[in-house]
Amino acid sequence: MSDATSTVLVIDDDPDLRASVGRLLRSLGINAQLFASISEFLKSDLPDCPTCLVLDVRLPGQSGLDLQRELAQAKRELPIIFITGHGDIPMSVQAMKGGAIEFLTKPFRDQDLLDAIQLGLSRDRARRENEQDMAALRERFGSLSPREREIVIQVARGRLSKQIAHDIGISEATVKVHRSRAMHKMEARSLPELGRIADKLKLVSDEPQRS
Incomplete structure (x- = not known):
């Protein structure tokens, strides 16, 4: 002991x-x-x-x-x-x-x-x-650009790349580039892991999202 x-x-x-x-x-x-x-x-x-x-x-x-x-x-x-x-x-x-x-x-x-x-x-x-652990996650999220944060939140809400691209007026390829950079900075090896990190950080409210 x-x-x-x-x-x-x-x-x-x-x-x-x-x-x-x-x-x-x-x-x-x-x-x-x-x-x-x-x-x-x-x-x-x-x-x-x-x-x-x-x-x-x-x-x-x-x-x-x-x-x-x-x-x-x-x-x-x-x-x-x-x-x-x-x-x-x-x-x-x-x-x-x-x-x-x-x-x-x-x-x-x-x-x-x-x-x-x-x-x-x-x-x-x-x-x-x-x-x-939470302080480290918050620090990593804080290192994202405003666009990367926006895309991480949309991914956590279950939005597809083409939907995100339509919503914010950029190409789907650009969404994927931002998402990839965000995942690297957040040290998320997969989209489900990125979703779990977003849940821990409470980036998405519990309210149902409109499609």
Whole structure:
């Protein structure tokens, strides 16, 4: 499970538990940042690496569930593992509906916590990789000329080269030249792949197109 590029954030007002979880994670080569309160956590910057949050439900002032809602409203996607010494069913249901990875009642087994952390880190790693892939696609699309972008969008709508040529007043051969250049820049090896890229970039609305 060792992953030097991952960080686990722990928020718990029990110093003994914080220290115990910190030791456990560091023994496995995982970076841990420990906080005694949500306000202390909010003053820090999120690390730029796969990250998950081990969060006590009951904390002085703002609760763990409050922080979960606040992060969701701010669109800060951070996998959360809740821990509590006073869990109840409605509370756990609320946490899981909010997207929590796990809801563990103290005292919990180290392995249960580690399993949840592994899942949280893998999800955040996948999210980060997807965001990087999307940024690369947007950059490639941005490198297209206005005409190439127009033709990519028309191809994604299912329009044939002769239809596109008629619509924008150029020859079919010219459409194919622009399409070929666009596919090269977008690193699309086929028209179906170009269509999938267009879907990812949401270049075409879901509304039916007129023929």
